[in-house]
Amino acid sequence: MKAAAAPSPLLEAQALRVEYRAARGLLARDRVIAVDDVGFSLDPGETLGLVGESGSGKSTLARAILRLVPVAGGRVLWRGEDLLRWDRRLLREQRRGMQIVFQDPFASLDPRMTVVETIEEPLRIFEPALGRRERHARVLGMLERVGLGAGAMHRYPHEFSGGQCQRIGIARAMMSEPQLLVCDEPVSALDVSIQGQIVNLLADLQRESRIALLFISHNLSVVRHLSHRVLVMYRGRLVETATREALFAAPRHPYTRALLAAVPRLPRPGIDPFATPAPVAAALDAPAAPSVGGCAYRERCPFAAPICAALAPALEPVEPDHAVACHRLEAQAP
Ligand SMILES: Nc1ncnc2c1ncn2[C@@H]1O[C@H](COP(=O)(O)OP(=O)(O)OP(=O)(O)O)[C@@H](O)[C@H]1O
Ligand code: SF4
Numbered sequence: 001m002k003a004a005a006a007p008s009p010l011l012e013a014q015a016l017r018v019e020y021r022a023a024r025g026l027l028a029r030d031r032v033i034a035v036d037d038v039g040f041s042l043d044p045g046e047t048l049g050l051v052g053e054s055g056s057g058k059s060t061l062a063r064a065i066l067r068l069v070p071v072a073g074g075r076v077l078w079r080g081e082d083l084l085r086w087d088r089r090l091l092r093e094q095r096r097g098m099q100i101v102f103q104d105p106f107a108s109l110d111p112r113m114t115v116v117e118t119i120e121e122p123l124r125i126f127e128p129a130l131g132r133r134e135r136h137a138r139v140l141g142m143l144e145r146v147g148l149g150a151g152a153m154h155r156y157p158h159e160f161s162g163g164q165c166q167r168i169g170i171a172r173a174m175m176s177e178p179q180l181l182v183c184d185e186p187v188s189a190l191d192v193s194i195q196g197q198i199v200n201l202l203a204d205l206q207r208e209s210r211i212a213l214l215f216i217s218h219n220l221s222v223v224r225h226l227s228h229r230v231l232v233m234y235r236g237r238l239v240e241t242a243t244r245e246a247l248f249a250a251p252r253h254p255y256t257r258a259l260l261a262a263v264p265r266l267p268r269p270g271i272d273p274f275a276t277p278a279p280v281a282a283a284l285d286a287p288a289a290p291s292v293g294g295c296a297y298r299e300r301c302p303f304a305a306p307i308c309a310a311l312a313p314a315l316e317p318v319e320p321d322h323a324v325a326c327h328r329l330e331a332q333a334p
């Protein structure tokens, strides 16, 4: 009997690189390499957490895979096709399958549009033949799924709280029935008391619709609560990728270990992750000084050795589904 074929990834990034022009006078060089040699894959229905301190390139990576920022190198495969080669027409058509929810719920909604206008817009684009009555019925169904009722339809964003605006943003993103939802810090602008509701809403939608989530967060507890696998980013590079269980039980990269050690108490999965807010420690943030060659973490790493300055470590598997970019794993206690 033939073995079952492994599911093919929904999305795959290979050696992805994104550069920005630096503000004049900021650096001697005129480029910031925001994402450098990043590769990962995401299966249908999977939740991938992405963590790293401020400025590490998380939003840039999220935008690059959706082609919202120019990509300087590498490939992004969507169902096996290189989306960086798509023309504008094809990109517009395929956008239906990949949606994004942003951090600031107010800024991501048009203040001049009512809720129904906001949420029905993707239907107007992707299903232009649909009549008004049918569109409004679909909007109403989606509003109910995200926990808002018919009373929200003809109101404007300023009439809603931050959490309600985020529900509207999620409803809009879900309207085109995407296979991938990228959530870029979707709860960090909200009150802690509201964050859990929005995270639980995303988890419910993910389960019901079997969509894949790329979930970016500073909050390690939330990432632990939601993710099947986790990517850890440091200054534009992935330093560790692992299943949720392996990453939180046996982190291997010195940076990941420092991140986890800085969290006061991580609740176990299934326990309310909002009981103890556990942000990626601001104390670990450092000015994003450029590292020329070598390991970008070396100025802060207690295990740094001459090889760390000479050569950038590649992300290498240490176990199935667990990869680490570090030259000196043997120097650290397991
Ligand atoms: N439009 C831009 N022009 C120039 N540099 C940029 C631009 N956007 C981001 N950068 C730089 O790229 C790097 C990565 O930024 P990015 O916003 O992707 O990080 P992040 O991990 O999402 O941070 P945060 O957690 O604060 O949202 C940073 O050094 C940032 O200053
Ligand atoms: S490669 Fe060297 S500097 Fe970088 S994390 Fe490993 S030991 Fe530390």
Ligand SMILES: [Mg+2]
Pocket (backbone or CB within 6 Å): 058, 059, 060, 184
């Ligand atoms: Mg960001």
